[in-house]
Amino acid sequence: MKTAMKHGLVMLGAGLVMALANSAAGAMVDWSWGFEGGTAAPVGDPTPSNYWTETGTLVGNDPAVAHSGNYFGVSVAPDGSFTRWGAPYGTVWPTGGFKQQIAIYLDPAWLGTNHAWLDWDTALNRPSNSALHDNVFEIATQDPAYKSGVGFYINASSNAGWSTRPYDPGYLYLATGGWYVFRSTFYQGLDGRVYLDMQVLDTTGTTQLAVWTNPVTGDAMADVGGNRYGWFAGASIAEIYFDDSIMDVGPDFTIDPTYVGIMATPLPEPAALTLLALAAGGLISRRRK
């Protein structure tokens, strides 16, 4: 009996381990590319544009350290590097949406030039397999005509190309360069429309520095197929360094804990709820006076 119970507990324990393993296996990044080995695509891959159009190595280049491992990509302006995220363009919305991420090196050397700029573009595809719209992180160094503080200014946009958009209200200001993570999470809002949250995070991808929703009104589900391309769509900078591009298709990922994007009906955060409760209490006590 005792042995049978013990055996049962072992079986239960094994079951839990199996369940945990299955759970971990179920949550899966569908594609990632860190350039280790120094190639833009796997050896023999017939469609390298599924991966990256260009690649680079550490040799003779800045930065001194890749975001991961020993290699990173190099995008050469003006016609920058391009990826299909390891898959054909999406024409059917994947349940749970999808998440794309890349690490980009914001070179401190660029700060020596006013309005040095680059665009990182993650586009949406239509069910008809044509472009729906671009979603662009517009990044620029200071420009005394708009913002004179030396540093990097970043904003979200639906258009690529030289612009003053990085200095518009709502911009993120970074005083120092280095590796930063740019994440785009496409998801269905509570109103059924498709939204995109564009986040800038620290180099580890854990601390959110800024988030924008683009477009703020979302897209009608009928207009959305899925992913299209990732593209350094324009730049004044000769070489852009990047690494660790990731494509994660739902439903096996969760929205990040740092997620504060605009949904159809924003959910108040716990702190805000407490403040609301306190405010309500205050109103009630005033009424009693």
Ligand SMILES: [Ca+2]
């Ligand atoms: Ca790497």
Ligand SMILES: [Ca+2]
């Ligand atoms: Ca996945």
